[in-house]
Amino acid sequence: MDILIKDTMIITMDEEKDVIDRGYVLIKDNYIKEVSYGEYYGEYAGQNENLEVINGKDYCVMPGLVNTHTHAAMTMLRGYGEGLPLMRWLKEKIWPMESKFTGKHIKLGTEIACLEMLSTGTTCFNNMYFYENEVMEVAKEFNMRAVLGIAIIGDSWEQQLKQGLELRKKIESCKETTVTSMLAPHSPYTVSKEVLKVIAEEGKKINSGIHIHIGETEDEVNILKEQYNSTACELLLESGVFENRVVGAHCVHLTDDDIKIIRDNKVNVAYNPQSNMKLASGVPRIVEMLDAGVNVCIGTDGTSSNNNLNMIEEMETGALLQKLWYKDATKLDSKEIIKMATLNGAKALGFSKLGKIKEGFLADLIMINLNKPNLVPNYNIYSNIAFSANGNEVEYVIVDGKIIMKKGEFLNIDKEKIIYEFKKLCKNLMQ
Ligand SMILES: [Zn+2]
Numbered sequence: 001m002d003i004l005i006k007d008t009m010i011i012t013m014d015e016e017k018d019v020i021d022r023g024y025v026l027i028k029d030n031y032i033k034e035v036s037y038g039e040y041y042g043e044y045a046g047q048n049e050n051l052e053v054i055n056g057k058d059y060c061v062m063p064g065l066v067n068t069h070t071h072a073a074m075t076m077l078r079g080y081g082e083g084l085p086l087m088r089w090l091k092e093k094i095w096p097m098e099s100k101f102t103g104k105h106i107k108l109g110t111e112i113a114c115l116e117m118l119s120t121g122t123t124c125f126n127n128m129y130f131y132e133n134e135v136m137e138v139a140k141e142f143n144m145r146a147v148l149g150i151a152i153i154g155d156s157w158e159q160q161l162k163q164g165l166e167l168r169k170k171i172e173s174c175k176e177t178t179v180t181s182m183l184a185p186h187s188p189y190t191v192s193k194e195v196l197k198v199i200a201e202e203g204k205k206i207n208s209g210i211h212i213h214i215g216e217t218e219d220e221v222n223i224l225k226e227q228y229n230s231t232a233c234e235l236l237l238e239s240g241v242f243e244n245r246v247v248g249a250h251c252v253h254l255t256d257d258d259i260k261i262i263r264d265n266k267v268n269v270a271y272n273p274q275s276n277m278k279l280a281s282g283v284p285r286i287v288e289m290l291d292a293g294v295n296v297c298i299g300t301d302g303t304s305s306n307n308n309l310n311m312i313e314e315m316e317t318g319a320l321l322q323k324l325w326y327k328d329a330t331k332l333d334s335k336e337i338i339k340m341a342t343l344n345g346a347k348a349l350g351f352s353k354l355g356k357i358k359e360g361f362l363a364d365l366i367m368i369n370l371n372k373p374n375l376v377p378n379y380n381i382y383s384n385i386a387f388s389a390n391g392n393e394v395e396y397v398i399v400d401g402k403i404i405m406k407k408g409e410f411l412n413i414d415k416e417k418i419i420y421e422f423k424k425l426c427k428n429l430m431q
Contacts, residue, residue, distance in 0.1 A: 001052050003027040006040055008056020011381060012357040013063055013343050019381055025061055027363040030401035035357050058371040060381060063355050064123025064364040065311040066345025069249040069270035069299025071129045073109030076426060077304040086217050086279045106131040108422045110138040113309055115415055120310040120391030123364040123399045126349055128184040128211050132167055139179050143399050145364060147349050149184025149211045157195050178400050187213040188232045189223045193239050200240035209350055210241055214248035217281045221253045233258035242267060247348050249299060252282040263292045268348035273318040275301035283325045287332060297345035312391040315341050319386060334386035367396035
């Protein structure tokens with residue numbers, strides 16, 4: 001089914017067209033065939049049984065949001081173990097509970113995560129967790145774009161790396177269009193330097209991206225200083241990890257030299273402001289990284305350190321935090337933060353034709369209802385999306401050319417059933 005969205009405002013994230021006040025988007029198969037101003041009079045304009053027409057009046061079409069760092073199934077632990085600093089929280093609360101997880105927890109936890117992400121405009125997520133085969137099945141079932149990484153952590157690294165390589169082969173062999181993978185060593189303090197070297201080499205052999213936490217807390221800085229007398233960035237450079245395409249989550253505690261290292265090695269930074277604030281990890285120097293030419297994108301992190309997967313909220317918090325940190329209201333404007341949540345995220349995950357409403361780009365897009373009390377007047381659409389919207393205004397979600405949500409309702413997903421089963425499973429987990 002092809003789709004024509006007519007009579008609509010469009011944030012293209014394409015420098016040439018910028019914002020179209022009134023225009024149309026034509027989608028053919030899984031890509032955007034045409035984007036322009038005014039009415040559509042092309043070959044599909046007349047009676048066409050294979051064309052779904054969406055009236056976009058009072059809506060804004062924009063690229064789907066790209067969540068570049070999350071642990072989707074951590075929805076199982078939303079709100080659990082509140083009020084502890086990162087290391088204690090992980091060791092005393094999160095890791096013991098995660099050890100009880102089975103594939104069923106991952107499946108339902110990811111389903112809830114996908115429901116939440118889609119309903120707040122996220123169409124693509126970069127995941128680091130366990131049982132990624134289950135995550136793949138859920139992503140396919142929901143038709144979400146997903147990048148899957150099996151977390152490599154601690155003593156079981158060899159087996160986890162093997163699973164990661166097998167997952168990649170499986171994805172390649174079934175020619176998935178919406179699912180890809182990355183190798184995902186957890187962090188430089190939970191994986192040894194020798195193992196990082198092995199992962200870097202394996203990554204290069206198969207041209208895989210690497211998804212890793214970098215410089216999240218001061219504790220991490222101290223551990224690495226004591227163990228290697230290096231920073232996380234120096235260690236990742238020396239071990240060859242940075243010779244791959246890397247998405248580094250957090251990057252809170254970086255020295256000036258570290259920022260040079262990530263710039264020179266084209267490391268993509270996933271900024272997770274709410275998680276950093278909630279765990280009191282610190283404030284990453286995002287504006288300086290952007291000024292240095294680093295590709296910075298946005299992630300929510302898992303729901304037990306956020307506590308939701310709402311990228312629209314994350315954009316607002318992310319921009320506000322940087323303004324406050326630099327005591328400068330001109331820093332990180334609304335257009336820049338939206339670019340980070342769309343185009344920069346797509347680039348970080350290795351999708352060259354994603355993140356713009358532009359001819360030839362993948363048809364992952366959302367429609368925001370502008371006829372809401374919190375979105376009028378509309379003097380500046382970027383500002384309204386970044387600072388006034390809260391995610392509830394997302395009413396249409398299209399991924400890979402397929403409509404997933406229409407007028408605020410999921411088309412092929414039984415939301416009530418998933419929520420019912422998820423609540424039951426969480427209750428059993430805590431008993
Ligand atoms: Zn994380």
